[in-house]
Amino acid sequence: MRLIALVLSCVGASAAMTGCSSIGAASGAVAGVATGAVTSNPAVGIGVGIAVQSATDEAVNRYMRSMHRDQQDRIAMLVGEMPLGASQPWRVEHTLPIENGHGEVRVTRVFDTALTSCKEFAFSVVDGDKPNAPVDWFTASACRQGGRWKWASAEPAVDRWGTLQ
DSSP states (O other), rough: HHHHHHHHHHHHHHHHHGGGHHHHHHHHHHHHHHHHHSSSHHHHHHHHHHHHHHHHHHHHHHHHHHHHHHHHHHHHHHHSSOTTTTTEEOOOOOOSSOOOEEEEEEEEEEEEEEEEEEEEEEEESSSSTTTOEEEEEEEEEEEEEEEEEOOOOOOOOOOTSOOOO
């Protein structure tokens, strides 16, 4: 029992210090140690640990993708309302304070395709709320889809957005 308590406290401390990326590993380690201790079979513990880690990583990735989609939908909605050359601030605040974002969006080009109307734009992402917070700029496209505007670009493969391509 002491071993389990020690492992749980170590895993909890490491998860708190490293953030969301370690949640899957931490939960897998806890499940593996607990299962191995209960069944007295390390192979079962390892299998359960790997399964729990995979499921947890997938759940976290799915949640983060939905947070990014919220930001993209908000920016695309603003772009659809803006004329060429216009600039406007954007902001997304989630119930949980994870992946909140804000910045500025500027429409740089408006064009029509055979299927729909589209706009290219530049948008900034401010890293924090302090006046001197770092600002990164990106470019993307949004197109009309039915009655609303949707993000039409593959996500940038940068640390800010993760590797969701």
